[in-house]
Amino acid sequence: MSERMLPWEDLRQAIIVGQAARARELTELALAGGLAPAEFFPNAIVPAMDEVGRRMRDCEFFVPQVLIAARAARTVIDRLRPLLLQDAAAAAAGRVVCCTVQGDLHDIGKNIVAMMLESAGFAIVDLGTDVAPEQLVEAVRRHRPQLLAMSALLTTTMVNMKTAIDALAAARLRSGLKIMVGGAAVTESWARQIGADGYGPDAFAAVALARRLSLIAI
Ligand code: B1M
Numbered sequence: 001m002s003e004r005m006l007p008w009e010d011l012r013q014a015i016i017v018g019q020a021a022r023a024r025e026l027t028e029l030a031l032a033g034g035l036a037p038a039e040f041f042p043n044a045i046v047p048a049m050d051e052v053g054r055r056m057r058d059c060e061f062f063v064p065q066v067l068i069a070a071r072a073a074r075t076v077i078d079r080l081r082p083l084l085l086q087d088a089a090a091a092a093a094g095r096v097v098c099c100t101v102q103g104d105l106h107d108i109g110k111n112i113v114a115m116m117l118e119s120a121g122f123a124i125v126d127l128g129t130d131v132a133p134e135q136l137v138e139a140v141r142r143h144r145p146q147l148l149a150m151s152a153l154l155t156t157t158m159v160n161m162k163t164a165i166d167a168l169a170a171a172r173l174r175s176g177l178k179i180m181v182g183g184a185a186v187t188e189s190w191a192r193q194i195g196a197d198g199y200g201p202d203a204f205a206a207v208a209l210a211r212r213l214s215l216i217a218i
Contacts, residue, residue, distance in 0.1 A: 007026045007044075008044050010026055011023060011026045011027065012044050012048040013048075014072060015049070016048050016051050016052055016055075017069070018065065018069045019072060020074075021075075023072045023076050024075050024076065027040070027079050027080070037083040038084065041112060044076070045112070049108060052070075070108060074108070077115070084116070085115070092121050094122055094123070094145070094146040094210075095124075095143060096114075096123070096146070096148070096149050096210065097125045097136070097139050097140060097145040098113065098125070098127065098148070098150070099126070099127040099131035099136065099150060100131065100150075100152065100153070101150055101152045101161055101164060102131060102132045102133065102160040102164075103154070103160055104151075104152055104153055104154055104160070105130060106151070106154070107128070107151075109153070109203070110126075110149075110183070113203045113206045117207060117210055122210060122214075125143050133160070133163050134167065136164050137173060140173045141173060145177065146178060146213075147177070147178050147180060147213055147214060148168075148178070150179070150181050151183035153183045154185055155185050158185045158186055158190060161194055161196070162194040162195075165179060178214065179195075179196045179197050179198075180199065180209055181198075182199060182206055186199060198212070198213055
């Protein structure tokens with residue numbers, strides 16, 4: 001596809017204003033033009049949702065507009081998902097339990113990270129959003145993953161990552177389990193402070209980190 005034909009600006013706009021059908025149509029055009037599924041995240045989905053976040057912060061957007069933008073982003077992600085997964089190796093890389101922490105309903109970034117990990121060959125157990133420490137303990141006991149991947153988008157919920165890690169330690173499930181954290185509220189230094197094994201600033205970094213950590217997981 002020539003530079004002039006790249007659809008990113010139109011796709012970003014369609015997501016920002018919540019035009020799900022238009023976003024889907026532009027996605028089809030872009031795929032038909034030969035663009036790779038992974039290119040949609042840094043070029044369209046992530047910058048569009050960042051702009052939605054700016055408008056929310058500046059009171060130009062309120063929750064209903066943010067929700068319809070999120071729905072449009074979801075439409076694009078749902079279209080890309082089977083394409084990203086079709087080449088995945090059969091879960092040879094290890095098992096990952098992932099979630100958004102207790103009190104937090106944001107799931108777009110967590111879903112992207114889970115999808116990218118799956119496409120890199122990890123088997124994913126996705127617990128969803130608003131996941132309590134007890135649910136995590138139960139899931140780790142049941143699925144025995146090499147990795148736990150937690151997201152938090154709110155400064156008020158990132159502390160629940162620490163509560164979850166403490167609960168795993170109390171249940172004697174911490175050793176042998178590698179824990180990675182991410183999401184807009186999280187930083188490298190926060191990850192260190194709460195005793196996580198790594199922090200990923202974006203989905204691509206999360207995959208690289210998961211590969212590294214799974215090699216040293218017992
Ligand atoms: Co919310 N929200 N929201 N929101 N929302 C933010 C996070 C906010 C920054 C907006 C703002 O004010 N500018 C702000 C948080 C402020 C703060 O705490 N510092 C905020 C707020 C305040 C709220 C409410 C409190 C608003 C209200 O009700 N008054 C409320 C809280 C609800 C709750 O969770 N209890 C709320 C609600 C919502 C909606 C439900 C309306 C909706 C979520 C819909 C959904 O997710 N299904 C929503 C949205 C969409 C946003 C913004 C606009 C976009 C989030 C997003 O999807 N980003 C967001 C602004 C922003 O982040 N710029 C905002 C795109 C996504 C791809 O990025 O999730 O960061 P992200 O994931 C990235 C990386 O972080 C990384 O990879 C991803 C891809 O590159 N990553 C990982 C993510 N997880 C990772 C895990 C890893 C590694 C990397 O390892 C495990």
